[in-house]
Structure formats: C-alpha cells, structure tokens
Amino acid sequence: MRGAPKRSALPGFGLTMGLTLTWLSLLILIPLAGLFIKTTELSFTQFVDTVTSNRTLHALKISFGLAFLAALVNLVAGLLIVWALVRYRFPGRRIFDAIVDIPFALPTAVAGVALTALFAQKGWLGAPLAELGIKVAFTPLGIFIAMVFIGIPFVVRTVQPVLIDLEVEIEEAAACLGANRWQTVTRVILPSLTPAILTGFALAFARAVGEYGSVIFIAGNLPNVSEIAPLLIVIRLSEYRYADATAIAVVMLVTSFLIIFVLNRIQRWAQTRALAVG
Numbered sequence: 001m002r003g004a005p006k007r008s009a010l011p012g013f014g015l016t017m018g019l020t021l022t023w024l025s026l027l028i029l030i031p032l033a034g035l036f037i038k039t040t041e042l043s044f045t046q047f048v049d050t051v052t053s054n055r056t057l058h059a060l061k062i063s064f065g066l067a068f069l070a071a072l073v074n075l076v077a078g079l080l081i082v083w084a085l086v087r088y089r090f091p092g093r094r095i096f097d098a099i100v101d102i103p104f105a106l107p108t109a110v111a112g113v114a115l116t117a118l119f120a121q122k123g124w125l126g127a128p129l130a131e132l133g134i135k136v137a138f139t140p141l142g143i144f145i146a147m148v149f150i151g152i153p154f155v156v157r158t159v160q161p162v163l164i165d166l167e168v169e170i171e172e173a174a175a176c177l178g179a180n181r182w183q184t185v186t187r188v189i190l191p192s193l194t195p196a197i198l199t200g201f202a203l204a205f206a207r208a209v210g211e212y213g214s215v216i217f218i219a220g221n222l223p224n225v226s227e228i229a230p231l232l233i234v235i236r237l238s239e240y241r242y243a244d245a246t247a248i249a250v251v252m253l254v255t256s257f258l259i260i261f262v263l264n265r266i267q268r269w270a271q272t273r274a275l276a277v278g
Helices: 013-039 044-051 054-087 093-099 108-119 126-131 140-165 168-176 181-210 213-219 229-238 242-277
Strands: none
Touching: 013 242, 044 054, 044 242, 054 093, 054 140, 054 181, 054 229, 054 242, 108 126, 108 140, 108 213, 140 181, 140 213, 168 181, 181 242, 213 229, 229 242
C-alpha cells in the first residue's frame, strides 16, 4: 500500500506559491507581455527595419559592448577590492568599505553630473587627459567610465560574503601541502568564488546595459557616435513612435535575458563542479 505523501515541515506552500506567482505576474510577466503585444503593431518587415537601422544597431552596440567591457573591468577591480577589504586590516578600512556603496545610494543624475564635471575638458581629470589627447566627456569612453562607476558595487557585495566565509586555514593548508601562491589562487580560492563572481558579473552587466541617468550626461548623445539604446527608446517615445520604441526594448530584453541565462547556466555548472571537487 502506497504510503501517505510526506508533509512539509513548514506549512503554507500553496499560499506562498500563489502569492509569488501573483506578484510575479503583476510586476513582471504582465508588463513584459504588454511590451511584446505593443510590438505587434509593426509588421515583420517594419520590425526588422526598425531594429536593423544603422542608428539602432549602433546604439545597441554601444550599450551592450561597453556594458560587457565595464563588467569585465568591474570583475577584476572588484576582486582586488574584495581581497583587500577581507584579507587585510588597515587604517580606514571601514571607510573604504562604506565608499563602495556610494554608487548604490547616489542618484543617477547626480552621478552623471559629477562624472561630467570631473572628466570635462576643464575638469580635474579631464584637463590633464585632454593635454594627452584623450577626450572622455561626450565620447564612448565617458559612457564606459560611467558604467564602471555604477557597476562596481555589484561585484564587491556579491563576492565579499563568500570570501569572508572562505577560511584562511584552507589557504594555509594548501601552502603546507606544497602549493605555491598561483596554485592556491587557481585551485583553492577561485573555484569557491566562481559562482559568486559570475553572479556579480551578471548583475554589473545588467545594470550597465539599462543605465540611463548617469550615462546621458557624460555621453554627449550623438547619433551613431555616443547614443545609448535606452536614450534612443526615450527619443522614439518623445516622437510618439511607441511601437518603434517597444521594438528596440524587446531586442534589448531578449538579448539581455539570453546573456544572463547563459551566465546563470555557467554559474550552476561551476557551483556543481565546486561541490563535486569538494
């Protein structure tokens, strides 16, 4: 005789799942469905013409390309910052730890104005760079710097708790067994941090792709030069070309989802591999 189904130790699964699906539908699924439905106002040819125009393709290239590069830079810089904050004790460490959260708390418009003033041709950093022939403000380089600025906390705050939980004794044991520093980093530390690293990278990338406020001030917003995709969507909306705006938004949504999905699968693989090795 088949036994009675095993009951969960914590009751209320049906209620919590129902509330979860309701909130997900109201806040995410229904708005996204509306986005796709609005795009159907365009014929397939019109949709293709809209998303493959030179201006749209360049804006998408700027947004996704620079966001990916910024996330890579944040990955390296974030790991160095985390290592210094977790593994060392030095005067002002708590202050530096708090500074990391400034891009979280700072309004994006304020960040954009501050970066523009700093990197303008007469700014504190822009002036010496201009003497070297490097122009930052109102160029793709300025967009890249703004994306790095707003993305760095995501890597730091994602990796930091994992590194804190990684005991120093494990590294000392590896050294006692004859591992050099490079082997300790690549075979002991990085496998444990890889899932968190990939999560931080994905979050930094996603934030940079959709960033608007801090970027438009320093970008210059020149079509086919320094125009980002979110700004192009706003421009199409201001022109009452709502279907065109949603078409560009759909491309951004699908592309971002695919990239994050791939990163998530790699993260799961790395996590499973780390558990198997452990």
